[in-house]
Structure formats: structure tokens, C-alpha cells
Amino acid sequence: MKITNIQYKNTGFFSKTMEDYLNADEKIQSFYNRFPSLRNFEKQIEEKKASHFTSSQRQRLVKVLQEQYSDVKTSSLTQKNIESLAEENTFTITTGHQLNLFTGPLYFLYKIISAINMCEHLAMQYPNENFVPIYWMATEDHDFEEINYFNYKGKKVQWNSNQTGAVGRFSTEGLQEVFEVFSEHLGNSTNAKEIKNIFEKGYLQHNTLADATRYIANELFGDYGLVILDADSKTLKRQFTPYVEYELLNQLSYKEVSKTISEFGEHYNVQVNPREINLFYITEGMRERIVLENGVYKVLNTSISWTKDEILDHLHKQPECFSPNVIMRPLYQEVILPNLCYIGGGGELAYWLELKSYFDKVNIPFPILLLRNSAQILSEKQQKKLEKLGVSVEELFLKQNDLLAKKVLNNSNVKIDFSQQKDFLQKQFDDLRELATKTDESFVGAVNAQEQKQLKGLENLEKRWLRAEKRRQKDMVERITLLQNEILPNQSLEERQRNFSEFYLEYGSDFIQILKDNLHPLQLEFTILTL
Template identity: 30%
Template sequence: MKLEQVQVENTNQLLQDYQNQQEAICRFFHFKNEQSAFEARLQELKQHPIRRKELVGVMRQYMQKFATSEKIEQHLTELEQDAVAVVGGQQAGLLTGPLYSVNKAISVLLLAKEQREQLGVPVVPIFWVAGEDHDLDEINHTFYAAGNRLLKHTYVEEGRVKTMASATRLRLDEVEEWIEQLFKQFGETAYTKELLAYVLEVAQTSHTYTDFFVKLMNDLFKEQGLLYLDAADPAIRQYEAPYFKRLIEHVAEIATVVTKRERDLEEAGYGSPIGATENAANLFYVRDGERYLLTRHDGYFMNQSANVRFTKEQLMQLVDEEACLSNNVVTRPMMQEMVLPVLSFVGGAGELAYWATLKDGFEVLGLRVPIFTPRMNFTYVTRETASNLELIGLTAKEAIAGGISSKKEAFDAKVYDREAKEAIERAKQLLAEQYEVIQRHIEEHDLHVERVVKKNLAFHKEQFDFLMKQIEKDVRLKHDVAYRRFEQVEQELLPMGGFQERVYTPFPYLNQYGELFIRDLFTLSLKTSKLHQIIYL
């Protein structure tokens, strides 16, 4: 395993400006992403009230069903005392979801370790699982490579009720079949039998999407001590009751300032990531595992689909009696800030966009936005891909920067049969000229066969085009091995035109390189950086 850190141009302007610490975007945050900000934030957190013993009690209760380690126990003990946290989060995707879930966890772990060394205080890594999310179509599938095609492999739920991921029960028979069919596509290696048996065993002891997700993630990162918190866990939502009341009390002010701040963001050229409105409650009402977004109207919190309407006082009472509220993209970061001593939040470009709208909303609650650290980007290069890159004459950096297309076009131009193309074009031109002679003849002799002539000409042109396509097909077949190299590299490094971390799960790589795949990553000289991390496996 070898590491190469390279500069890859970022196409997301907001993220690019933030990474370069441009004032145009940094003014939307309380802290810049620099070491002096971490030192200032640490001092600020000393005054930040956290109910530590109760919080860690909830986290221990949640994590007791997962495998533990010395590092996990150390981090829980430190959090109970005076530790601060680096936090990242993600939806509960099947087989951990796309690789960026794993890459985000690595980013959280690296930043926590670095800041522990820099600040000289305990800094613990926490993964905030978005188990309350109910858009199951985003998490119920993965992709795999089949020849030169990329195929989607979907686990289909019974019915279409959109319950939260942590409330959606997995059907064991269907999940096992989904897993087995997917592993067949990975191919047989020395690790396949054991890895498949392990994943099936985890599935058998998992009741929901979130169970399955956290058990797999925990086994990957338990030795590094990554902690987990499920936003949909009834115990954590009960713990959050006073914070929900605080949000309810200030809901109108939060909606107003977030809506205004989003307009400012749009005027600055960064778009409107949330679509905020001043009548939003920015809270969901939860009933039987389903979430209903509340809006405010005439002094009431309401949702017509759920046929519910609450006064502020009724909602406050419900918070005490039931764990029935859930956060949206606006209030989730605020809740996270009230629950945890957040030194820094690690997120992607999408999260950065909506966090940029929240500064004034945090201030309404007497809070400040923690340091936002962009997650790192990784590309994993298999031995086959490395070999094909060398034969093509491309570096991995050039390939992920889009160089595959131009190299393939140059190869096309090199092998293309231009003589055949030119000969066929000349023949088509001669044919058109002769048909013009025929056309003039029938007009002069008042013959009514123009449609037949046009149809006949079109037929011959189609035959010439067909001939050219057959020649191209034969050329392609002649150079099939070379074209397959291009396809393999493109499919591995830029599937669907984007980074591999947005498409593949880590399991094809675990299948190929074994369970030490993740452990070995931490033996590399990885450090938090805006550079793209290329890992040669």
C-alpha cells in the first residue's frame, strides 16, 4: 500500500473558496479552518455546558450492542471527563453506503488525532449517524462493475412508507439474497468466503438499516476508537428534550435569520442549498417511525399529511412525554452543538453549503458554529488499474482529473480508418451528384417518381453509413484489449463521471485485499489535507 497526495482541481466553487479561505465564504462562519481557530474554539468550549455523564451513559447504552475496544473505552471515559470532539456523520447506507462514509470516518479520526497532539488535550472522534433520515431510496442500493457496465443493485422494501432508517426493519431473507447476489459480482478471492460469511452474520443480527450500518462501520474502525451516536435513538432524543424546547422557543427567529442568510449566500454566488422559508419550523414530528415536516401557521405547528396541529405549549409538553421530534438540516447542526462539545465538524461540499446558512441561527441560541473541516477525498487504485494506467500512459492524478477522455480520443484518432471514411464520403458525394442528374431528368420528362428517387437515395446513404459503422466495429474489435483498458480505468476511478467514493462501497476492496485493508490505511503517513489522497493497493 502506497500513498500519493496530489492537487486535483475542485469543481465546487463554494468548497474551493472555503479551502482557500476566501472572505466571500468565510464571513458565513464564526471560525476559519486554521490552527489558531482550533485553539480559540478550545477555550470557548470550556464555558460550554455539556451534561457529560448523562450523555456518555446514553452513548454507552447505544454502543453496548457493538464490539468494543480499548480505544473506544478510553474515548468514552475521556468524553465523560473533559474531552472535546471532532464530529462527522452520514446516512446509514447498506454495506456502509458509498466509500465517502468510510473516507469521512477516516477524516474524523485523523483530525481528532492531530488536534489531540496540537492542543495537548483529549479529542475524541464521533460519528453522528443520521438514522432519522427517511429517504430510503438514497441508501437502499449500491453499484458494481459488470464487464464494461456499471449496474445498480437495489434492495427493495415492502410497501413505500418512508419510515426512518432506524425504524425500517430489514427482511432477513431478502437482505441475505441481496448480499449473496452482490458478492457474486465481486468475484472469488482468497477472502471472499470468510468476508461473505461475516457480512451475512452481521445482517442476521441487524434489525434495521442503522443496525447493519453501524455494526459494519464499528468493526472497521473499533481499533481506532470511533464512537457512534444515532440521531434517531429514543434515548438520545429523550436526552435532547431540553434542547428541543430551546429550539421550539426560538423557532420563528431561527427561520427568519436562516432565510435571510441563505439569500445572502445566493447573492454571493453560492446558490440556495436549503430553500429556507420564514414559516418553517425546521423540525419533524415523528409517529410510528414516519417523519412529518412541521410548518408554522397562525400560531400553530402543523402538518396536513399527518393531520396534526399543535400549539407551542402542546409541542413543549409532547417533548417531555414522548421522543416525538426530529431535526432537519437546519436544526441538526444546532442540536449537535448543544449535545456535544464540538471542536470541529467534518463534512462534504453539500454539508458545507447548508452550514453556511446557519451562523445567525446559532447566534439566536447563544451558540457559535464550530470549525468546519472539509472531509478528505480518497481514490483507491487496484493493481489492475495501476497496470492499465501504465500501459495507457497516464498517471492516477491525470486520470481522476479527467485525462482518460482526452487520452481515449487521441487513441481513437490514431487507430481510426480515415482512408475508408474518406472513400465512403467520396462515394456518397458521387452518388448524390448522379441522383441530381436523375432528378433533373424526371422533372424534364414530367415523371412523377420524386418520392421513389428520394427514398432510393436515402436507402443507399444508409447502406454507406452501415458500411462505415461495420468498419469502425471491426477496428474496435481489432483494438479491443486497448479499449478495455480505458474502460476498466474509467470505470474504476471515475464511475458515472465522478469520484469512485460516491459510487462503490468498500467491500469490493475488502474482498480483494482482506480485512486489513482499513487497518493498513492507518499505517500510511496520512494527515488532514485538502490534497487528494491516492492510495495504491
Template identity: 25%
Template sequence: MTEVQKYELPIAQQLAADYIHGKPQVVESLYGYYSGRNEDWAARSARLEQLADKRLKPEELAKVLRLYHQPFQLSEQQERNLQLIEQGAQVVVGGQQAGLWTGQLLVIHKAVSIIQAARAASEQLGRPVVPVFWIAGEDHDWDEVNHTHVIAPDQSLKKLSIEKSSEQRTSVSRTPVSEQQWQQAIAELAEQLPGSEFKEGLIAELTHLSEQSESLSTCFAAIMHSLFAAHGLLLIDSDFAPLRELERPMFKQLLEHNDQLEAAYLASAAAIREMGYSLQADVTAGSSNLFIFAKQFGDDRILLYKQDGSFQDRKAQLRLSYEELLHLLEAEPSRFSNNVLTRPLMQDYVFPVLATVLGPGEISYWALTGKAFAELGMEMPIIVPRMSYTLVEGIIAKNMDKYGLSFHDVMDHYQERKKGWLQQQDELHIEQRFAEVKQQFIAMYEPLLELAGSIQSGLAKLGDTNMAKILEQISYMEGKTIDAQEKQFEAAIRQLDRIELSLKPAGKPQERVLSMISYWNRYDRAWLDALLHAPYSRIGGHEIVFL
């Protein structure tokens, strides 16, 4: 059985923290439902039945999901879940941008949380609840997704990335990645991954999946399918053209009610500020909160603003009337795209969303959407905080024990604990002896400064400068002596630094930097099984998982 320990990581967003802790004022005024109340799950499930006319028909949804999964070999559980969707099953959904080889570990944590939340809801409600992962392929910020980090054989943190072949600001799903780019990226990955019994198989599988992938999004989907198909997780890309066809009625509503929705977002923003919280997403007066892929600008994804009765880009180089937008929507719905404020509405139109799994930043900006849901006769689904994990390899746990380090020590006091351990090894008491010499020097030198100053006042200032330089030189010699002494403990220092690199790379939680590739390379799929069998909570939390 996997060994697991709880640990509370700090939450940077106070609004998210207050929701997670169930603060009544926050839950009731901004969210409505609370994931930690069992009765809210039953209430939301019943409400979904009443709101069935506000979203896609189940058979249409099942058809587009099946179409998206055509490139994949469906597992038995996925096939069953597609049939359940067609029969009207409710879903737990969560999404993320399509990072290189899935990007940061937190993406995997979100998928695990979606599966666990759907399972828990199904058990409570006595009805099937299907897990769905929504790939935010419509986003256009290439630099956010084109890279990943692994720990190299020399125990350094290596950033691997794929450069964009053009300057287009189109969606990630529409940005091509060539076969040559994939080959180059995988060759670099193979060079940077340490040797292991699973490395050859991992590189072979990634090579196979990338050969079939025209973009980061398609490769992301292929890897996620490989990892989670057996657990029934269904996938969909927000920029999937057949899905856009089905989203046409909701885009029309977003245009028809655009002024009212803008007022709703601004009102929510004012209420959040009044409660003392900062906003996690921009709410801009005059923004339509919709993007359009503009052919005249090379298919760039452009945010539309309202000005003098028309919709235009920020520089007013593109201008469309309301009627022209409706005509374009009818003819080419795939040219429309949501932003972070309208995507929750679209998600709830497409899926019967019992609950949505969100990270802390997402929880905070979803608070802006409650009034917008109401404006369209909908309601915000249950917000489920994403689970967070830190994977601790066996050698890392062994060395933590060796040096008497707790997880808390590594996360909050590493440099202090490392310095303390080295000082314990200092039988020569180097720092103490240099400190004594400095004190003795000052004691002997200060009377001389007084003497010189009594002869000529200007000599006192010169003497202070001279004393500071001599003390600086003593400190320099102290540093060199400590460095020489520490070289005797290079192996220990490497082990200590490897602990920090694994658990807190680049000074951040593991899930926000490292890729799952490092763990797949060393443990095959055992690391994922450990996450899927770790304790789960509907209000989130952090688990230390020992591999």
C-alpha cells in the same frame, strides 16, 4: 509503505471551495473559524470550556454512548474514549446516512477524516480529542440509502439494493429489514463479487452482522464498529430513543426560539445570495425546520410548518398548537426529529464539538447556520473538509502504465485517450482513407448536381438529399470497418474500460459510486490501513492511494 499521489478534484460547490481555500470574506462572515489556522483550534477549544452550560453534561453523554454501544464488543481504545468523554473530553464529529453495507466509499473517507482530525487536534492541543461518527438514522429517504454498487466478475457495475417492505415515510432506523431480505441481499452480493481469498470470510462476517440487525442503521453501525473499533471511533444514531430523551431541552429551545431561528436562517440565506453563491439547502419561510413522527400517519416523518399560530404539515392534515407540541415533547421526545438546519445545533448541544468533518455540500449548507448558533448563545464549531481518496488496485496501475495513462487522463480525457490509442494501432489508416473517399465522391458528384439543377431547379434539392444519403452510407461502412478492426483489440479495450470503471465509474469519482465491499473482498483490511496511513490535511484534499 503505501504509495500516494496528490490530485485536485474539482469542487462543484463554489462556496465550499472558497472556504477550503481560506477566502477571508467567506471564513469571517459565514463560518468564523478556519480549519487551516492552528490558532483557531486553540481558540475553539477554550471557547468550548466557556460554553459548557450550553450542552449535555459529560456523564449523561457518556452514559447514552455506552448504552448505544452495548451490542458491541468494545475495543480498548473505545473504552478509553468513553472514559475520556465522561471526563469532559472534546470531540471531532461527522455524520452520514446509513447506507447499505456503508454505501459509497465517501462514508469511509469521512470516518477516516474524523479519526485523523481528532488525532491531529489532540497532538496540537496536548489534550485528548475523541472521534465520533453520527449516524443520521432519523432521515427518511429510503432510496438514498438502500443500495450500493460493486464491480461484478463480468467487469460491469452492479447495483445491489433492498426494497422497502412498506410505503411508510418513517426514518431509516425505524424501517425494518427482515432476515429474509438480508439473506436475499447477501446471496446476491455473493453472486456479484469476484472470487478471492477473502470472499468467504467477508460474506460470513456480513451474514453474521446482518443476522443481528433489524434495520439498515443497525447493520451500518455494526460494520462501522467492525472496521473502526480498533481506532477508537465511537458511534451514535441520531434516532436512538435514549438520546432523544436527553435532547428534550434543546428541542424545547428550538420550539421557543423558532421564529427567531427562522429569521436567522433567512438572513443567512440572503447574505449568501448577496455574496453570489447558490444555496445548498432549502430555507423556506414558515418552516419550523423540525420533523415529527406522526402516529396517525403510520409513524411517517412529517415536516412541520407554522400557520396561524399552530404547527401543521404541508397539507394541513395534522395540526398542533405550540402548547400541544411542548406537551408531546415532554411525554414522547422520540417523536421529534431535526432537519439539516437544526441538526448542527442539536449536535453542538449533545457533544462538546471541537470540529465537525463535512463534505463539500455540507460545508455549503452549514453556512446557513451561523446566525442560528448565535441566536441560541452558541457558535459554529470548526469546519473540517472531508478528505477524499481514490483507491488504485495493482492491476489497474499496471494497465495505466501499459497504455500510458495518467490519473488526469482517466478523469478528464478518457474517451479521447482511448480513441487515440486505438488510432495508433490503425496501420490501415481507416478513418483517413474513408475521409479521402468522401472528399473524392463530393468532388465528383457536385458537378453532376450543378448539371441536374441547370436542367430543372428542383433536382438540385433532390441531389443534395441523395448526396447526404450516400455519405451517410459511406460513414456507416466506415463505422462497421472500425468496429471489425477494434475487435482485434478486444482484450486491450476491456483493460482500458476496466481502468475507467475502477477510477471513474458511471462518469463520477470513485468515492461517489463504489462500495468499500469490492476492496474488502480483494484486500481484506489492507485497503483501510492504506487510507488511515495516507497523508492528512486539515483543509481536505484528494489523495490517490495505490494498493
């Protein structure tokens, strides 16, 4: 096995926001609490302890988890982790993900492995504390079209359903047909049978998507002590009720996040914009926004409405009907968990960075934000092809046209480089501009236009020569193109395109152990694994 690490920015797939965050750039420091380092976790532990996360809160959390695991074959480590949450020296490291069909993109694994490994690192550093990895299932999400498929070897395996509302409550009806289609692709090897078994038991022996997802995640990660939480719970929602009430009455999240993004947006792309009320109303088959119009609270696309007193009464009687959106869900998480750190992808952390002032206002500690591990898996065969073609792992991430141009130039017998000519041309036009300003400034525009025309002519000559060289080196160009497309499907990171089953088919359960052994959460670099 060969392991190579490169900076995230050298992949070309990560935003300026994440590049600056990883570099702890001064422009972004005000938008987070503590940078992810072992030393800062000690301070985060102290802050969480001081926030008085109570014994009763812990007992409620443990009770809910024990109920949710009542029909799940639970490893001794997971059971121990659940029970330890009742103790005041236990803290969580949390990652979250949608309930994608059969886990969806490969990075689902990277998120959870990051959380598991982070807990193990912290346990060694702080032996007097307990650390529990949490997978927060996004059971209240209602974007079914985002989760109803996964890609397997370039084919889309899709589940069609007319159900609506919170996806965690969806019936698994209709997944028998999906299983039959997927099974045809897998074959009958030992690993294929294991994949089929996980899919079949997950989706065909559980009634809801939440239960099925819990089963699958537990099958993959239960031995590592992962605890899976479904926060669509009346008990947990009751604990969050004061924050929901304040949101309904004062629209605090809108005010605070709006202020933050006006500053954030000066340097970075704003990931999400707040609503006036950042809550949904949720019942069976429905999850719709709550809005306030002329003093009346309404549920969009329905006839449901309340006065202020009526909605508050309803909230206290049925808190499970109120669902936080993307702005308030992070606060819900930090209210009900003794959490230290949230692990997510670049897009997720970008919207968390909009929330710190909101957390400060409600006096809840803002967690450490950790970018999940990212990796590229290469086979030995692919690695040898790269070496034979003279393509380094860093060059692999160049835009395809740039990669081909670079390799064609390197492999050409004739070195064409018009840099000197361009420099000479620009010097001549600089002199002409100076002369024009001394004689008649009206000529400056004409000089500039002629300069652009001449430079464009040189660029066109370069492009024509490069096209000719590509034709002459057609075999190498085709081999590089095919190999890069194979490694980076759709010119994107494979972790966003491929499903874990492709690798599980080849390596079995060892694949997860390989990832766990070689991905390091605080390394903050992109990892290339050659297996």
C-alpha cells in the same frame, strides 16, 4: 505503494464553493468561524470550554452511549473514549452519514478515517486534552430510496421494503434475500467469507437498521476508538427542547438562514433552503413536516394538529417526537456534543456554511468545518497502463472528450492548430468593426455575424480533422476510454460509486489500515493511492 496528491480543483469534481473554502477566499470567510488548521483548533477548544458544556450534559451523553453499546462488543479504546466524554477536557470530532445499506459509497470510510486521524493529530498537538471521533448515524432520515442499495462491481445490490418513517427504526426483515444475492457475487475466498460474516451478523442478527449499522461500523472501526451515536434519543432530545420550543414560537432558523443565503447566493449555489419551521414530527412509521397555519400547528399529510399551548406541552412531555431537519440537525449535534469540528463532503459543508449566523443568534459555538479526505485507488496494473498510454494521474480526471483530444493531438504526426488563423481572423474583424462604426454602424451586426460564421467554420474543420485522427488512432482511443471508464465509473469519482467490499475482497482488513496510514485530514488535497 505510490502516493500522489493533486489539488481538488484539478479533479473537476468539486464545486466553486469548496475551491474557495479551501483557499480561504475572502468572499467566503464570513460564512465560517475558523479555517481548519492545528493552530485554530486551540482557539476552538478555548471557545468550546467557555460555552460551559456542563458536567450534567456530559453525564447524560455518556449514559446514552453506554446504553446504546450495551449489547455491542466494544474495544477497550472505544470504551475508554466513551468514559472520557464525562471529563471536561474531552472534545469530539464528528462526522455523519446516512444508514446506507452496507455503508453505501466508499467515501463512508473516508469520512470516518478523517475523524479518527484528526483526533490522533490533535492528541499529539494538545496532550492535555482528549479527542474522541464520533460517527453520527442519521437514524431519523426518512429518504429510504437514497440508502437502500449499494454498488458492487457495477451491479446494484438493493433492499426493497415498504416500511416508512425514520430509517433507523426500520426492521431488518427482508435482508436475508439481499444477503443471499450478495453472497453469490463474492465467491468463497477468505476475505469474501469475512465480508459475508460482517453483513450476516450486522443485518441478520440485529432487529433494526440503526443497530445493524452500529455493528458494522464498529466491526470496521472499533479498534481505532470510533464512537457511534444514535441521536434518536429521548434523553438527548430533552436537552435540545429549548431550541425546539424557540423554533416553534419564533421560526428563528428560517429568518437567520434566509438572510445568510441571500448573501451566500450572490457568489455560490445555495445548497438547501429553510422551511418556516425546520422540524419534523416523528412516530413509528412516520416522519412528516410540522407547519404553522393560521395559528394552528399541523403535521403534513395527517390529521394531527395542536394549539400553541398543546404543542409546547407535548414537546416537554415527549421531546423524542420532534425531529430536526437538515437546517436544525447541525445545531442539535453541537448542543449535545462537546464538539470542535464537523467533517463532511462538499455538499454537506456547503449547507453548514449557511448556518453560522443562526448559531451566533442562539449562542452556540460554530464548529470548524473540514472537508473529508477524498481518494482514488489505482492498482499497479492500472498505473502501468496509464504510464504506457502516456496519461498522467491529473490528466485522468479530464473530461473524456478533452482527454482523448489531448492524447490524439499529442500522438499525431501532423500537428493541426488553427490558433494563429483564429487570431488573424479576429484581428481582421476588429479592423472591420472599427471601419463599420466610422461609416455606418448598421453594418456592425453583419460584421459580428460574419466573424462568428468564419470562426465556426474553422472550429468545424478542427473537429473533422480530430474525428479523422481518432479513427486513425482507434486502438489508443479505445484503450484510454476503457481505462478511464474502469477507474472513474460513470465518469464520476469511484468513491461515490463503489462500495468498500470491492477493495476489502482483495486486501481484507488491511485496506482500512492502508487508508488510515495514507490519508491526512489537514493536507486538503485529493489523494491517489496506487496499491
